Amino acid sequence: MKSATATINLDLLDPLRTLEKCISKDILPIEAVFHYFNCNGCRQDKVQGWKYRDEIDGQWKFFTIVNRCSDCFNGRQSKEVFSEIQQQRNQRLMDQYWLIDPMLKEAGFKNYQVHNPVQENAKKIVSQFVRSGVKGKFEPENLLIIGSFGSGKSHLATAAARSFKEKGLCTGFLMEEHYISLIHSSYNGGRKKEADILQDLKRFDVLVMDELGSENYKMEESSWVSTRLLHLINARKGKATIYTTNLNTETLPKAIGERAYSRLKVNTKIVDLYSTDYRDNFLQ
The missing domain is CATH 3.40.50.300 (P-loop containing nucleotide triphosphate hydrolases)
Known part of the structure; x- marks a missing residue:
């Protein structure tokens, strides 16, 4: 997998603020970088998320809201729509x-x-x-x-x-x-x-x-x-x-x-x- 600094949207420009809203309130991230995860659909590194370290143990952890990239998600939606029409x-x-x-x-x-x-x-x-x-x-x-x-x-x-x-x-x-x-x-x-x-x-x-x-x-x-x-x-x-x-x-x-x-x-x-x-x- 590959990591990169966040340059895609406003949420990603402030990953610490975004993570604070998403992860447990008991954990305070001290550092976060934009990260690509493996998509469960196409198996390519296309899912957006973050890797971060918190104040508890300082170890890098990973977080993403979704497990499929937008291409696969839209494809799945298309299949569901087609199935319903059929x-x-x-x-x-x-x-x-x-x-x-x-x-x-x-x-x-x-x-x-x-x-x-x-x-x-x-x-x-x-x-x-x-x-x-x-x-x-x-x-x-x-x-x-x-x-x-x-x-x-x-x-x-x-x-x-x-x-x-x-x-x-x-x-x-x-x-x-x-x-x-x-x-x-x-x-x-x-x-x-x-x-x-x-x-x-x-x-x-x-x-x-x-x-x-x-x-x-x-x-x-x-x-x-x-x-x-x-x-x-x-x-x-x-x-x-x-x-x-x-x-x-x-x-x-x-x-x-x-x-x-x-x-x-x-x-x-x-x-x-x-x-x-x-x-x-x-x-x-």
Whole structure:
């Protein structure tokens, strides 16, 4: 470390007077010089302070009000401001794109009804997906949960989404019809443009797209919808996405388009949930 006479501001021009205000009143410094301390942030000698001797033992001691230099302190402030802005943005996104079916708002892994090995295996895969994602590494990157009506695919997707959200990951949930409706609204005076919607959906740490390919579109609109889905899948590249569908791997490409399906399969694990409708168990 290096020391120098005080030449920076009025307080430093009179270090004895300043020290008397800062240190214990029981200690009277008899000599003080300006001093640079090691910054706890950048580890450079940039923190201002003093070294002084008092009347008790005459030994040199060191004193500084802060432990970080102004550059690091301002940098830390900038990070804190950025973090707060990011949290506010994530909350806005989740408020806008958290469109879970009210019937599934309590869906979790604990209350997922397992009635056969197919459902048990699907629950295991989705649970592991959540555990790996919470640890910061999704393995695999995406899931495509396919299953017949009532097999519990939306329940598992909702359970995963709720788990991610509770762990602090920015998580969105919407059905295909919600997404297409949002795009339509962007053409009809909506506040957001299509590019803005895609940018929003791109920002989520995890996104669930429920009931993919379930809507029956007119022939003239099907190509347009397929392109919108392709845009979404491309926007989510590198981000974790859970897709659910009641179509199988033969009919889904026809419903959403071959290009969209081909892109969707990249880094995606298929979770097969074709099984007996588990809701039938409550009707027996």
